[in-house]
Amino acid sequence: MDELLKGRRSPFTGLIISGGEPLLQLDSDLLDQLSSFYEWIDIETNGTVPFTMSKPDNVFLSCSPKLATIKLTNADWYKVLIPDKQDLLRTVEHLAKPTRIYVQPVEVGGYESAITQENIRKCLALCSARGYRLSLQLHKVVGVR
Structure with a gap:
């Protein structure tokens, strides 16, 4: 991998690492x-595995928890599905200060x-009452498949 990437930059700005649980396979060398090849990297995780490696400045951790036991306590932001995972909001609030x-x-x-x-109204009410941010799947809103 070193030889393949050495001295090169990606033609793409960023990389999203997702699917399954990426922290089970990802190691610090990779x-x-x-991180030297891309301007930014977003690792999308469900929070079941802690992030224990050194994190380069251009790497971000996105956590969308599925279970109340969240082992990722250093995410850059958390995303909670409403109403399916609304019960996880208090747990995430405890972990997230001051994370978004x-x-x-x-x-x-x-x-x-x-x-x-x-469900959108519920999200907007939560944003208004608690200062959360709204996340929409824009491709679905505008009808792109």
Whole structure:
């Protein structure tokens, strides 16, 4: 890998590492090499594995927890699905100070459906009441598949 990337930069600005649980496979050598190749890297994790490596400045940890036992305590931001994972908000609030918390409405039957619209209203109420940020899957809102 060193020889492949040595002295080169990616034609793309960033890299998102996702799928399954990336922290099970990722090691510090690979992360260091990739961080010199990309301007930024976002590691999307469910929080079941702690991040114990040294983290380059251009690497960000996004945590979207599925379980109340969150082992990733140093995420750059957390995202909680509403209403499916709303019970995790208090746990995330405890971990997140002062990290950002995003709430994302669960889409059921399209963004025009009554259920999805209600989920959006719940998210907006949480943003207003608690200072969370709204996260929408924009490609779904505008109809891109």
